[in-house]
Amino acid sequence: MKAFVCTLFILLFVSGCSATWSGVQQDTTDAVQWTKGQVNQGANYVKDKTE
Known part of the structure; x- marks a missing residue:
């Protein structure tokens, strides 16, 4: 019985992980x-302001 409970616990733990x-x-x-989108927007903003 103890082995069954341990096995069940391990299976539940692994599936949760x-x-x-x-x-x-x-x-x-x-x-x-x-983040890529935000960096791209910032770069475009700077590019527009410096041209």
Whole structure:
């Protein structure tokens, strides 16, 4: 019984970690894309003001 409970706990822990890791990857990708957009907007603003 003890082995079953330990196995169940490990399976739940691993599945939770994989979902969390996917969420972290997606959040990081979204943040990188947002940052690229903001940098691009800033560069275009500076370019327009210096021309």
